């Protein structure tokens with residue numbers, strides 16, 4: 001059973017938290033990795049397939065063949081699937097589909113985007129705590145793996161604690177707290193005092209989140225942990241920019257991180273568009289350089305790989321997969 005004590009965690013990030021980035025984070029030293037938020041109905045129209053070429057478990061959208069979620073044995077004991085949902089029954093159906101492939105299920109109760117709020121998901125659940133608790137309790141009562149949620153704080157420590165206590169009473173294993181309110185944005189200061197107030201008063205592990213602006217190196221993670229009084233810390237942007245933040249032995253240069261990321265993207269046949277997006281978020285301002293502009297023109301994984309001298313690696317792997325693919329790409333899951 002996954003423990004949430006004393007952990008350094010890759011936060012859920014849409015489009016960033018796909019398999020190659022999760023594996024990279026684990027290899028650099030992250031203890032737990034969250035998937036990007038995936039909406040329940042996407043899973044409900046997908047089928048679980050064992051991919052015997054890549055040795056992955058794929059949830060494939062039956063309407064368009066896209067891969068909703070790809071995972072593998074290397075992360076099985078450490079990957080947390082984050083669900084976007086507003087409905088207990090649907091959430092349970094999906095969680096049951098995933099129960100044997102992931103280490104835990106997390107419910108997103110912090111997303112402030114219009115798409116989520118209009119659908120009654122994300123931070124909307126913090127307004128409707130009855131519904132939030134029904135979702136969590138339904139999952140806790142019917143799953144063999146831990147259930148958690150990720151929330152934002154309210155304006156006061158007291159109100160935050162009041163809501164957290166209701167959520168904790170459902171039997172969840174841990175709670176991640178992003179120290180900003182629903183109206184605050186990443187540039188606003190993170191309220192470590194409110195996270196600390198809650199962490200001191202509840203009995204389950206609290207995962208502190210929101211400190212990336214001040215986390216520039218590995219040791220900063222533990223300063224944030226101390227400031228928030230939490231047992232565990234979760235990183236989003238610091239990891240998005242340079243995933244080697246999880247390395248005890250210090251961060252690696254950007255080009256090394258991109259090279260290692262790209263190898264995983266090739267190994268796991270990640271889509272060129274998703275791989276490109278992740279690299280864009282590592283390069284950031286450097287997209288304005290001549291090399292950055294060349295990168296932005298790339299459309300295939302091979303073209304991207306060529307910029308980091310991995311084109312041969314990419315071509316070889318892809319032809320190996322193509323040859324194996326003749327036997328048929330999808331096998332019904334073992």
Ligand code: FNR
Nearest residue numbers: 011012013014036037108178210211212235236237
């Ligand atoms: C996020 N965040 C987020 N949160 C969540 O619960 N589910 C998600 O899918 C996403 N997606 C996402 C994408 C990207 C690109 C970013 C930068 C952020 C929020 C994230 O998990 C975290 O709560 C905040 O970024 C604050 O933590 P940091 O960045 O200060 O470590």
